[in-house]
Amino acid sequence: MLIRLYDIFDYGKMYIIKNPDAFPSERLLVESQLAGMNDYLIMGNYTPTDLRSSYNMIKKFKNNIKITVRRGFTFYQIIEILKELKNKYDLLIYYFDPISYSDLRNDEKFSLISGIVNGMLEYTSENNSITLFFSSYSFPFLARFPYILTEKHQNGYTIKYGDRIYHFYYIPGQLSIFDFDGE
Numbered sequence: 001m002l003i004r005l006y007d008i009f010d011y012g013k014m015y016i017i018k019n020p021d022a023f024p025s026e027r028l029l030v031e032s033q034l035a036g037m038n039d040y041l042i043m044g045n046y047t048p049t050d051l052r053s054s055y056n057m058i059k060k061f062k063n064n065i066k067i068t069v070r071r072g073f074t075f076y077q078i079i080e081i082l083k084e085l086k087n088k089y090d091l092l093i094y095y096f097d098p099i100s101y102s103d104l105r106n107d108e109k110f111s112l113i114s115g116i117v118n119g120m121l122e123y124t125s126e127n128n129s130i131t132l133f134f135s136s137y138s139f140p141f142l143a144r145f146p147y148i149l150t151e152k153h154q155n156g157y158t159i160k161y162g163d164r165i166y167h168f169y170y171i172p173g174q175l176s177i178f179d180f181d182g183e
Contacts, residue, residue: 004031006091008159008166012128014121015146015161020095020134022150024157024168026054028091029067033058037090038066042081044073044097073100075112082119088127094120096135114141 005028009015017023032039058065068089072078078094085092094116101109117133124131133142151158156169 003166004035005168006032006035006037006130008164009130009132011090011130012124013146014117014124014131014133015148016142017132017134017148017150019136019150021136022152022157023134023148023159024150025093025134026057029054030057032091033065033067036064036066038088039068039091039093040085040089041067041069041093041095042078043069043071043095044078044100046095046097046099073097075100075115078116079119082116082123085123089129092120092123092129092131094131094133096133096137098135098137110139110141113139117142 005024029039055065055067058067070081072081096113101112104112120131120133123129132148133145135142146161149160151160156167159166159168
C-alpha cells in the first residue's frame with residue numbers, strides 16, 4: 001500500500017514528536033509540498049530539519065513552494081506568531097527550543113509551554129490542521145496528546161504511536177514511501 005508520511009496523521013489533531021532528531025522532517029516537508037499542502041514552521045534556535053536541502057529538493061520537482069517559516073526566540077514572540085496566523089495551513093509545526101527556556105524554573109516553563117500549546121490547539125481546531133509539537137522534553141500536560149516515537153534504521157525508520165506501527169523504507173529515486181506491513 002502506497003502511503004505518504006503525512007497520511008499517518010489525522011487532521012484536526014495535535015501530536016507530540018518525542019524524538020525530533022530521529023523523525024524524518026525533511027521527507028514530511030517534501031511530500032507535503034509535492035501534494036500541494038500549505039505548511040507553517042515555527043522555530044527558535046533549534047530545528048532538526050535541514051530546510052535548505054528540503055527547499056532544494058522541492059524546487060527540483062515543483063516551483064510553487066508553500067512553506068512559511070517564522071522564528072521566535074522568546075515566549076512572547078512565539079505567542080505573537082501564533083496570533084498572526086490568519087491563513088489556513090494544512091501542517092503546523094513547532095520545534096521546541098530548550099535553550100530559550102533554560103533559565104526558567106519548571107513552573108515557569110510549564111506555564112509558558114502550556115500557553116504555546118493552547119494557542120496551537122486553538123488554531124488546529126479552527127482550521128482542521130495537522131499540528132506537530134517537536135520536543136524531546138516531557139511536560140506532564142502533554143500526556144493527553146498522541147506521542148509519536150521514531151526509530152531510525154539503516155534502511156529506513158519505524159514510527160509508532162498508540163497501537164499503530166509504520167515501517168518506512170528508503171527506496172532510491174522514490175518520492176513516496178511504502179508501508180510494507182499494510183497498516
